[in-house]
Amino acid sequence: MLQTAFIRENRDKVIQALGKRNFDATPLVDEVIALDEKRRHTQVELDTILSESNKLSKDIGELMKAGEKAKATLLKERTGQFKEKSKELSEILATTTEALTQVLYKLPNTPADIVPVGKTPEENVEIHREGDIPTLFEGALPHWDLIKKYDIIDFELGVKISGPGFPVYKGKGAKLQRALIAYFLDKNTDAGYNEYQVPHLVNEASGYGTGQLPDKEGQMYHDAADDLYLIPTSEVPVTNIFRDVILAENELPVMATAYTPCFRREAGSWGASVRGLNRLHQFDKVEIVRIEHPDNSYAALDGMVEHVKNLLQELKLPYRILRLCGGDMGFTSALTYDFEVFSTAQDRWLEISSVSNFETFQANRLKLRFRDKEGKNHLAHTLNGSSLALPRVLAGILENYQTPEGIVIPEVLRPYTGFDIIN
RNA sequence: AGAGGGGUGGCCGAGUGGUCUAAGGCGCACGCCUGGAAAGCGUGUAUACUCCAAAAGGGUAUCGAGGGUUCGAAUCCCUUCCCCUCUGCCA
Numbered sequence: 270m271l272q273t274a275f276i277r278e279n280r281d282k283v284i285q286a287l288g289k290r291n292f293d294a295t296p297l298v299d300e301v302i303a304l305d306e307k308r309r310h311t312q313v314e315l316d317t318i319l320s321e322s323n324k325l326s327k328d329i330g331e332l333m334k335a336g337e338k339a340k341a342t343l344l345k346e347r348t349g350q351f352k353e354k355s356k357e358l359s360e361i362l363a364t365t366t367e368a369l370t371q372v373l374y375k376l377p378n379t380p381a382d383i384v385p386v387g388k389t390p391e392e393n394v395e396i397h398r399e400g401d402i403p404t405l406f407e408g409a410l411p412h413w414d415l416i417k418k419y420d421i422i423d424f425e426l427g428v429k430i431s432g433p434g435f436p437v438y439k440g441k442g443a444k445l446q447r448a449l450i451a452y453f454l455d456k457n458t459d460a461g462y463n464e465y466q467v468p469h470l471v472n473e474a475s476g477y478g479t480g481q482l483p484d485k486e487g488q489m490y491h492d493a494a495d496d497l498y499l500i501p502t503s504e505v506p507v508t509n510i511f512r513d514v515i516l517a518e519n520e521l522p523v524m525a526t527a528y529t530p531c532f533r534r535e536a537g538s539w540g541a542s543v544r545g546l547n548r549l550h551q552f553d554k555v556e557i558v559r560i561e562h563p564d565n566s567y568a569a570l571d572g573m574v575e576h577v578k579n580l581l582q583e584l585k586l587p588y589r590i591l592r593l594c595g596g597d598m599g600f601t602s603a604l605t606y607d608f609e610v611f612s613t614a615q616d617r618w619l620e621i622s623s624v625s626n627f628e629t630f631q632a633n634r635l636k637l638r639f640r641d642k643e644g645k646n647h648l649a650h651t652l653n654g655s656s657l658a659l660p661r662v663l664a665g666i667l668e669n670y671q672t673p674e675g676i677v678i679p680e681v682l683r684p685y686t687g688f689d690i691i692n
Numbered sequence: 693a694g695a696g697g698g699g700u701g702g703c704c705g706a707g708u709g710g711u712c713u714a715a716g717g718c719g720c721a722c723g724c725c726u727g728g729a730a731a732g733c734g735u736g737u738a739u740a741c742u743c744c745a746a747a748a749g750g751g752u753a754u755c756g757a758g759g760g761u762u763c764g765a766a767u768c769c770c771u772u773c774c775c776c777u778c779u780g781c782c783a
Contacts, residue, residue: 312742316752323752326764330710341763348763515739636740644721646739 270373270480270634272648273305286379289595291388297376304369311365315358322351374483378630380595381567381604387594393607394594399578400587402611403669411614412667413545415676416442419691422546434535434550441691445666445678446553448685449659450528453555453580457656460576462526462557467506469529470497475509478635480601490532499532503556504653508631511560515646516639522569523560526656528553546660547619553659559652560637563628566650567604570626573654574606577622580656583681586665587611589618603628608657610665619661624654 276283280298287294325348332341385394416422421442427435438446458464476482476498481489490499500506507527516523531554546552557576561569574590581588593605602625609618629648632638638646670677675692683689 309742312752316742319753320751322763326762327710329763333710345763352763644737 270630271376271379272629272633273301273369273373276301276376277305283379287377289380289384289386290377290598291596292377294376297372300372301369301376304365304372308362308365308369311358311362315355315362318351318355318358322348322355325351377600378603378627380598381626381628383592384598384604385592385594388596389594390597392594393591393597396590396592396606397578398589399582400585400611402587403613405613405668405671406673408673409614409668409671411545412612412664415667415671416545419676421445421691424545432550434548436546436549436551441686441688444686444688445663445682445691446659448682449657449662450553450555451685452682453656454526454528456580456583457526457555457557457576460524462524465507465510465525465527467503467510467527467529469500469506469532470495471500471505471509472497475505475512478509478512479505479631480634481505484600487536488534490534500529501533502531502554502655503527503529504558507556507558508635508651508653511637511649511651512635514635514637516560516637516649518562518639518641521560521562521639521649522565523558525558526555527558528555530554531658546664549660554655555657555659557654557656560632561650561652562639563647563650566626566628566652569650570604570606570624570652573624573652573656577608577624577654577656581608581610584662584666584679586662586669586679587613588621599623599625601625601627601630603630610661612661612665612668614668614671615664619664621661621665622655622657625652627651627653 271283276298280302284294284298287298325344329341329344332338332344385392387393410418419441421439423437423439424433426437427433430437454464470492473482473496476489481498481501485501489501491497492499506529507525510525511523530551532551533549535548535550557573559569559573578588578590588608588610591607591609593602593607598605605623605625607620608622608624610621611617612619628650631651632648635651637649637651639649640646666679667676670679675690678686678689678691
């Protein structure tokens with residue numbers, strides 16, 4: 270959520286920045302400014318009345334104590350007018366504040382200066398490409414055929430137990446999943462990220478904290494009986510650890526990593542391009558989260574990009590990095606880099622990681638602050654990224670590492686799998 | 693799930709309608725003292741919104757959360773969440 274004071278003081282700048290999202294924010298921004306004006310005005314009025322009313326009550330208290338009941342009764346008669354007026358004003362204040370919040374929820378984050386202009390994914394800017402695209406042998410298969418051939422992932426079984434999009438991993442497939450999770454977590458903790466195990470169901474406040482609510486309500490599974498949401502990413506529980514927290518400046522940066530399954534309803538987003546592992550309702554992901562000093566957050570973002578690059582280099586997968594254009598960025602992000610692995614058998618790029626700086630957008634909702642040396646509080650910057658999302662990495666490995674003899678396991682994973690080929 | 697007890701500042705803890713502007717302690721910061729430190733003494737120590745061009749300094753709200761009673765609520769009433777103890781169930 271953008272900061273009201275910032276919008277008030279930088280109206281044109283905000284509108285211009287949001288224009289990069291191909292979004293005319295003028296009406297919403299002006300609504301924010303008008304509501305904020307009304308809120309402040311109402312608050313001044315209300316505070317004045319409450320102040321006078323408090324004084325009067327104190328006087329009554331002193332008179333009662335002194336035994337001057339008649340005088341006290343006289344003063345009591347004057348309180349009626351305050352009461353009515355203050356009730357009226359506090360109702361106006363409450364509805365105005367609520368209306369303001371609702372408008373603020375509709376405003377996405379302002380893109381950073383270097384975010385390219387553009388509307389569609391085609392206008393994302395490729396900033397890096399690395400790794401050799403292998404030449405596959407005659408008869409090479411896409412991963413949805415490979416998993417059947419080697420009997421390592423069973424979609425039909427998942428349909429039986431749950432429904433489409435809930436695969437069952439079997440045998441070496443299951444072991445490979447576990448290996449990837451362990452490998453990613455080890456790499457992350459080696460890089461200084463602190464490992465967490467977090468709840469997979471979160472409350473409404475957490476959903477609002479990281480911005481999934483109210484923007485993406487329909488994307489999350491919701492347990493009505495207990496009013497809990499299944500997490501769409503571990504970003505939600507991990508970042509919410511720091512909701513309503515004031516950190517000391519020397520506690521920054523906070524670096525966290527967690528493995529969780531992720532649950533996404535993906536309502537209405539199924540089609541021909543989402544076969545196999547390309548899109549699922551439940552998938553595994555290892556996430557990295559950072560809380561940074563505003564001065565350092567973009568350097569931290571670069572560090573996270575380097576870290577993810579390193580994972581893909583070690584896995585020897587051909588990949589590229591895109592700087593997302595304004596039209597393709599997520600609601601809460603100020604700058605996002607997407608990592609894509611080339612799926613040779615599908616002849617297309619698959620997104621496997623998204624690394625973003627949210628600046629103060631999440632921190633403002635989370636009330637996540639840090640105290641500087643002068644004792645003043647400021648909103649921190651939050652960042653996160655996948656390192657990595659498993660299904661498409663798996664798809665990339667299966668397709669790019671296939672040989673007529675079977676699927677070769679990348680070397681760095683062998684200590685974790687205990688086998689070097691799936692056949 | 694049932695019965696009982698309880699949620700107060702960074703922490704412990706007092707407070708059952710009116711100097712609560714929340715006692716006292718611990719912690720922390722600064723100062724005095726000291727050769728240096730400890731002890732001791734003194735001062736300060738929340739968050740949000742807001743007024744003032746800014747600073748200084750004010751105002752309002754916040755004692756788990758929300759609502760109510762009252763001129764006035766940490767304190768009384770209602771709703772709700774959470775924690776503890778016992779019982780039950782259970783990996």
